[in-house]
Amino acid sequence: MKYIDDFRDPALARALVEQIRREAPRPIRVMEFCGGHTHAIFRFGLRDLLAGAVELRSGPGCPVCVTAAADLDRAIALADVPGVTLTTFGDMLRVPGSGGDLQAARARGADVRIVYSPADAVTLARETPRREVIFLGVGFETTAPGVAAALLQAEAGRVPNFSVLSLHKLTPPATRAILEAGEVALEGILGPGHVSAIIGSAAWEFLPREYGIPVAISGFEPLDLLGAIAALVRAAVRGEPAVSNVYSRGVRAQGNPVAQELLARVFEIGEAEWRGFGVIPASGLALRAEFASRDAALRFPLAVTPSREPPGCRCGEVLRGVIEPPDCALFGRACTPRRPIGPCMVSAEGACAAYYQYREQAPAWRGADARGRGGG
């Protein structure tokens, strides 16, 4: 398919791998912020292709994973409220809270439904006027504008029984938190492609400016990732940190102005709690006061009970890039995708799930031929 197959060309991939290998004098450690990148990197076998030249470290770019246990507990409690239909993306169903997940809530009679789009939740609210339909808003800047659009659609269409529990988070503050903590030494950051389609590649300029670290915005095909990694290696080795937009077919410097307007219209920026990080200032999106009636947290105030992390789970450290999933003693033993203990093993974007799913699997891509040459 156009825009996909062309970016999987094995000969071009091989040239990029060789350039990276030639230019990296030592293993260059790069963090891929985005969980989608983590999965693509595994799927196309890029870690092995670059072994010895580039060390890829997963970051906090999995919205489900960074959702705090207390917020999950609140979502599950909302699902249990009589008369409530809780709508959510499929990823959230099996994420364990302090005492169970949404799937268990559904088993005990809660009305939990998976939707493809937040707009589908508004449609459901319109069709079931006697139910309170809550949309569980989890996601970064990529996802939040659609939720804003759906909320405005409910306003315009006078659908009173639609509300949102906004757990939306902003990505640049999390990146800043990792660099400020200094727990993991990084020489480059692979910038999230679809977050950047909204906020623009220019939104990452603070990283080279304030932290002297290069950023390369990447798409999700092998050439996108290798091209971005090549740009990071070159910038790191030459000591010329900058933002390079290697995903220019989908990402503009200033991002998507309409999406940004939707965000500003519906949300205001506030602090948010992230799993593994605690509270990060100015990193969350709360509904503006004028939409208080659409705020599920205000509409259904629930007593907050103390939450707890799954015992033994090191997902928080995985999200900060401090450890890799196999460093967790439970990885692949007590914790597997079939019986996940922490969210990093559940989500399609979780690092633990990616490591587990692909650890023995040959890359589903003939660009794996790109190995071999140049390694001799």
Added chain:
Amino acid sequence: MCLAIPVQIQSIDADRNAIVALGGVSRQISLIMTPEAQVGDYVLVHTGYAISVLSEEEAQASLEAFAEIAKIQAEMEMGNGEMGHG
């Protein structure tokens, strides 16, 4: 969750909803975030909303830049005079 995939717009109605083929089935998506999108364009779709119109020129420019790297690589290998041992 930030997954977004390229799809081609087949038709657009008065409310800026578009019909696209997604995984072999026809689906309606919203174009409200991409006012410039036209029939025939490829857009990145995320949770039912087009978030970006893909630029054919930019795609071509990226592929040409990669091809240039491959060309340099090939010339270096020739220059080395060795058979594939870069």
